[in-house]
Amino acid sequence: MSREVVVTGMGMTTPVGGDVESNWEAILAGRPGIALIDEPWVKDHPARIAGIMAVDPLTILEKHETRRMDRSQQSALIAAREAWANAGSPEVDPERLGTVIATGIGGITSLMGSYDILLERGPSRISPHMVTMIMPNGPAAIVGLEFGARAGVHTPVSACSSGAEAISYAARMIQSGRADVVIAGGAEAAIHPITMAGFAAMRALSTRNDDPRAASRPYDIDRDGFVMGEGAGILILESEDHARSRGAVILGRYAGAGLTSDGHHIAQPDPEGAGAARAITFALEEAGLTPADIAHVNAHATSTPQGDIAEAAAIRRALGSATDTVYVAGTKSMTGHLLGGAGAIESIYSILAMRDRKAPPTANLDNIDPEIDLNVGNNGPVDLPQGDIAVLNNSFGFGGHDVAVIFRSV
Amino acid sequence: MSQEEVLSGLAIIVNEVAGVPVDQITMEKRFVDDLDVDSLSMVEVVMAAEDKWGVKIPDADAKNLVTVGDAVLYIEANS
Numbered sequence: 473m474s475r476e477v478v479v480t481g482m483g484m485t486t487p488v489g490g491d492v493e494s495n496w497e498a499i500l501a502g503r504p505g506i507a508l509i510d511e512p513w514v515k516d517h518p519a520r521i522a523g524i525m526a527v528d529p530l531t532i533l534e535k536h537e538t539r540r541m542d543r544s545q546q547s548a549l550i551a552a553r554e555a556w557a558n559a560g561s562p563e564v565d566p567e568r569l570g571t572v573i574a575t576g577i578g579g580i581t582s583l584m585g586s587y588d589i590l591l592e593r594g595p596s597r598i599s600p601h602m603v604t605m606i607m608p609n610g611p612a613a614i615v616g617l618e619f620g621a622r623a624g625v626h627t628p629v630s631a632c633s634s635g636a637e638a639i640s641y642a643a644r645m646i647q648s649g650r651a652d653v654v655i656a657g658g659a660e661a662a663i664h665p666i667t668m669a670g671f672a673a674m675r676a677l678s679t680r681n682d683d684p685r686a687a688s689r690p691y692d693i694d695r696d697g698f699v700m701g702e703g704a705g706i707l708i709l710e711s712e713d714h715a716r717s718r719g720a721v722i723l724g725r726y727a728g729a730g731l732t733s734d735g736h737h738i739a740q741p742d743p744e745g746a747g748a749a750r751a752i753t754f755a756l757e758e759a760g761l762t763p764a765d766i767a768h769v770n771a772h773a774t775s776t777p778q779g780d781i782a783e784a785a786a787i788r789r790a791l792g793s794a795t796d797t798v799y800v801a802g803t804k805s806m807t808g809h810l811l812g813g814a815g816a817i818e819s820i821y822s823i824l825a826m827r828d829r830k831a832p833p834t835a836n837l838d839n840i841d842p843e844i845d846l847n848v849g850n851n852g853p854v855d856l857p858q859g860d861i862a863v864l865n866n867s868f869g870f871g872g873h874d875v876a877v878i879f880r881s882v
Numbered sequence: 883m884s885q886e887e888v889l890s891g892l893a894i895i896v897n898e899v900a901g902v903p904v905d906q907i908t909m910e911k912r913f914v915d916d917l918d919v920d921s922l923s924m925v926e927v928v929m930a931a932e933d934k935w936g937v938k939i940p941d942a943d944a945k946n947l948v949t950v951g952d953a954v955l956y957i958e959a960n961s
Contacts, residue, residue, distance in 0.1 A: 534901050535898055536897075536898060536899060536900050537901070539898070539899070539926075540922075540923075596929075599926065599929075600923075600925035600926060601922060601926070
């Protein structure tokens, strides 16, 4: 029996849109969702901009749901409901249904808010839901409960590569025979004074406060750091046999993943991109593809000065001369950086690019950094070839995590 | 404070905590068996009632509040 893994559903909520199609319209149009943070606390911060979810979960979910769920859990549930409906609400044995949803940070806004209550009103006023709101496995657990998943609920945590790692883990669950359907992805909602201060202390954030929409500018010579984003992306992964037996629409094929680590520095990328290159090569090997088969790369491209150069080196090291023609895009130029959600939403954009044979632009790319030797562009969507193609999604995380995921067309 | 006032106030709390429609929250309903208010949500109901009416509801007493009516009478007697 074949254990091929296919994608049968997708859902998302991000700074550029509250569902998949509104996201894709904004991404193809090159429209950033970055704005000034409209909170009094930002005035003392060096970085005062972020990508807030375009549709506030509080306007979608019921009050009794939101009071017991962290914002990251709320975004995961919204995206999962969309993905599940998009997959045709599969009938699946609950013991063959799994959930793998990652987060980079967990329920930090709930943690900090609870700490404020503790200091102001004392221990008796802490919500009985506080613990399940702050635990990093919360988004996976909430979504697993919603759909009755009993094959396993898992949460890989690898900072900004967590979402991609979740997709890889989910695919393994199907390949190894543990599950027929897995709800997979990542969620993050960590925009809070403490995280904004912490990332700013690392000098990781853009401080282009006077022009928020232009702040996230991967590959541009004037990039000065990443912009925090929030939201979730969820994919329904399914064994091909299961999907075909129920007549599901197959949106794309999971082809393979590569996971490595730099062993270089806790937060800085290896400038040679060696670990990231090995991840890409392993993904190609698992997929049984060559560099020339990759038509498009949705790059990690966070808009940090060092990270973008290291990734460009990694892509060239792994893809060789095929790098000259493969079209690379950095969609964080529009969404900002969703940390543990990034690999999930960018996998969805990659699959949409194959569906429509259109790869998105990189917004704000006015003057390419001469050290970036990649085929990138800002002139609107680029047509991808017809026939069988593959797309690569890169995700890297603080801690030296390197994850590459490849999808193939149907 | 009348029994009706406590009941209507408690109904709003239970609605916000557990999503149960206000008109279903009547004196004879049992929190767990009829309204699907689990033990964690019951802690929230108790905390909100303490804040609203200035009562103290120790855990030893809270566990005896099986029905909405039990809670209404307790709050009425102790506030």
